[in-house]
Amino acid sequence: MQKKFCFSEAHVGLVFGAGRGIGLGIVKALVEKTDVKVHALYRNEERSSDLFEYYKDNTDRIELHLCDPNSESSLIKVSQKLTSIDFIINSIGVLHDEKKDINPERKIEDCDVKSLMELYQVNTLISVLLYKVFKNFFKKKDPTLFSSVSAKVGSITENGLGGWYGYRMSKAALNMFLKNVAIESSRRASNISVVSIHPGTTVTNLSKPFIGKTSYKLHSPEEAGANIIGVLDDTLTGKEAHFLSWDGKTISW
Numbered sequence: 569m570q571k572k573f574c575f576s577e578a579h580v581g582l583v584f585g586a587g588r589g590i591g592l593g594i595v596k597a598l599v600e601k602t603d604v605k606v607h608a609l610y611r612n613e614e615r616s617s618d619l620f621e622y623y624k625d626n627t628d629r630i631e632l633h634l635c636d637p638n639s640e641s642s643l644i645k646v647s648q649k650l651t652s653i654d655f656i657i658n659s660i661g662v663l664h665d666e667k668k669d670i671n672p673e674r675k676i677e678d679c680d681v682k683s684l685m686e687l688y689q690v691n692t693l694i695s696v697l698l699y700k701v702f703k704n705f706f707k708k709k710d711p712t713l714f715s716s717v718s719a720k721v722g723s724i725t726e727n728g729l730g731g732w733y734g735y736r737m738s739k740a741a742l743n744m745f746l747k748n749v750a751i752e753s754s755r756r757a758s759n760i761s762v763v764s765i766h767p768g769t770t771v772t773n774l775s776k777p778f779i780g781k782t783s784y785k786l787h788s789p790e791e792a793g794a795n796i797i798g799v800l801d802d803t804l805t806g807k808e809a810h811f812l813s814w815d816g817k818t819i820s821w
């Protein structure tokens with residue numbers, strides 16, 4: 569019989585991209601709404617000052633790890649410090665960068681191979697590395713969870729607007745990876761719920777340049793974190809990955 573992953577039965581989880589934005593919102597929601605121990609992984613000290621501030625009042629619930637998620641050896645070092653994990657949530661992602669080397673493309677002439685490769689590296693391949701390095705932690709009878717924050721614009725079915733080639737393609741590729749993980753893990757008798765989650769339009773550095781005229785509902789990172797935890801709770805394990813929106817609705821792949 570298929571089991572469900574529940575935060576109330578989990579003990580330990582990892583959040584990647586915890587330094588700021590939605591990742592930090594997820595850390596806060598886990599601390600405030602569950603009893604789990606949170607391993608918060610961040611890459612850059614300067615950009616993670618809000619995480620450090622929050623950590624000061626929650627040292628019993630959070631363990632901080634500096635880690636480069638692009639590096640397999642850096643991830644292996646973290647994995648060697650841990651004895652058990654019930655879930656991983658990866659909130660790392662990129663749409664544009666500070667140096668303006670990466671910008672959402674409006675037309676094919678805007679597509680630059682180096683930028684596209686970087687989008688794949690961050691939005692797709694980091695999740696691949698995470699599952700590869702931590703997969704043995706998921707070999708347990710109790711339900712576990714592997715989730716990456718994706719985006720609705722990665723839906724192939726729902727793409728009616730076009731544009732944003734690199735971001736859309738890299739999130740669609742992330743979704744395909746997650747579908748594969750669910751199938752492979754069920755063959756290996758692991759009990760994982762695999763979820764690609766759309767956080768909703770959330771006010772962070774990633775979205776700020778694009779939300780001026782949006783008609784979508786805007787969320788704070790804290791609201792997005794709480795929504796994500798609510799939606800991930802009680803998801804079915806098994807060979808079918810889920811693509812879910814912040815409001816609990818299913819998105820077409």
Ligand SMILES: NC(=O)c1ccc[n+]([C@@H]2O[C@H](COP(=O)([O-])OP(=O)(O)OC[C@H]3O[C@@H](n4cnc5c(N)ncnc54)[C@H](OP(=O)(O)O)[C@@H]3O)[C@@H](O)[C@H]2O)c1
Nearest residue numbers: 585589590611612615659660661719769770772773774775
């Ligand atoms: N905000 C939205 O409206 C929205 C909508 C749909 C989907 N999403 C998705 O939500 C997730 C979180 O985004 P956010 O809005 O919280 O953005 P954010 O505030 O810009 O945070 C991005 C996170 O990704 C990490 N990151 C960026 N480039 C990286 C790289 N090259 N290597 C390693 N880590 C890197 C950042 O770490 P550093 O601090 O070290 O740079 C940070 O933790 C992303 O997957 C994004 O695609 C966001």
